[in-house]
Amino acid sequence: MCDEAKRDPAERLRQMTARLKERGHRLTPQRLAILRILAESRGHPSVEDIHKALLKDFPTTSLATVYKTITRLKDENEVLELEFSDLANRYDGNTPTPHPHAICTRCGAICDPDTPPLEELAKLVADRTGFRITSHRLDFYGLCPKCQEQDG
Amino acid sequence: MCDEAKRDPAERLRQMTARLKERGHRLTPQRLAILRILAESRGHPSVEDIHKALLKDFPTTSLATVYKTITRLKDENEVLELEFSDLANRYDGNTPTPHPHAICTRCGAICDPDTPPLEELAKLVADRTGFRITSHRLDFYGLCPKCQEQDG
DNA sequence: GCGTTATGGATAATGATTATCCTGAAAGAA
DNA sequence: TTCTTTCAGGATAATCATTATCCATAACGC
Known part of the structure; x- marks a missing residue:
């Protein structure tokens, strides 16, 4: 009831990449991988969660890269940030509206x-x-x- | 329309001191002063706001004291915490329920x-x-x- | 392919909050 | 009032997510 399938991850990924490209952002392999992780994620991963998943395909990726990409996505309203003062923030790339x-x-x-x-x-x-x-x-x-x- | 008078600050202060005493917490001058600031505050002060106000009457009070007192009040459900990850948290001592x-x-x-x-x-x-x-x-x-x- | 420029990686800096440690004060009992 | 116990205050170091910095390099339009 809670983490049911939402929209198609592949479709959501296409949407995100199109919007980023359209706004003049470069599509690097690391960025694409982060988008994919967000699009496919059913939960609400933290930056560290994303980074860990990223290391499987890109073992040298820096945490800073994830933070920077997330900031972009926030600016473009392609990800919803859930802030916590005592825990790491969590992100929803599937449904970026509140x-x-x-x-x-x-x-x-x-x-x-x-x-x-x-x-x-x-x-x-x-x-x-x-x-x-x-x-x-x-x-x-x-x-x-x-x-x-x-x-x- | 927004920051209208709520309940009587003096009454609220009495309520808070009574509850703390009842639960076995000591009523030190610093603590009382913090309770008074919270009870009288119409806005939603941060720890630093409270500390600044406190320094007028108790110039040597440590920031740590404010943090510790706030933690007590949270534990006793006498203050509502509004968390922000990128700003200081804010507190409501007037209406501690969500x-x-x-x-x-x-x-x-x-x-x-x-x-x-x-x-x-x-x-x-x-x-x-x-x-x-x-x-x-x-x-x-x-x-x-x-x-x-x-x-x- | 080339050149421009945004991006990635590594790491230092930031800043709110928490932990630590010791001294002193609060509150109850005698 | 005095004594005793224990909690609270003050100062400061530690924590930890997030940002800032800096340079080498990869992306993308030409």
Whole structure:
């Protein structure tokens, strides 16, 4: 229910590479590999996760390269960043627009539940605060099913 | 509309001191001062903000003391932490239960809009993901009214 | 192929937060 | 009030994800 198949990874990869090229970014082998990892990932990998996966094909890749590529992708709105102050940030390259997440506070599992859209609520907030709302973040924290089992 | 008066700061201070005492924490002058700053704050101060305010009455207070006190308050659920990976975390001592925020991405202003409660949505997410939901975070990002003016 | 210039790699720097360690103060008991 | 125990404060070092820096090199348009 949680990490069901989303859109086709190959299609998403094509989309990302096309957008980067179109905006004048070079498509290096390392970059392509990072895009592929993001497109194929069902979870929400951290930079270190991505780097580890990358080392299988490109054993000399630097962590800095991953950070730089992620920054590009953020600038181009091709990846959604989930910030944490006490943990490494996590990234969603499949669905780069804001959407709710369920986050396990024990094991760090993150999944995308289906929920009604928040546009109405965002409009309400804009009306009441005078803000020009451009993005949002909705996280639910708790224990994932696996971690509940371990409680006995 | 955004930073309207909430509950009575003095009453909130009484509440916090009572809870800390009840749980066996000592009430030192520094701690009381931090509680007062949190209770009276209408914004969402960072640790550094709190420390700066504290120095007026206790010029030798260490930053570490503020961090330690905040940790206590988090453990006792008397303060709500808003985490940011690229900025200092911000704290709400007035309303320590999760509630939506509007956050200015330019100046960092944070305010508490009135919105319908999210309990139903949380229940829906719990049903669909199997998570045992214990907390949530709903942030809306955008430009506050002041920062919109500066755009011309 | 060539030349321009963005990118990759290695590593140092940054900065919020946490850990450590010791001294001193808070609170209860006598 | 004084004593005792233990928690809290202050100073500072350590941590760790993320950024910045710098140079050699690879990508891509011509």
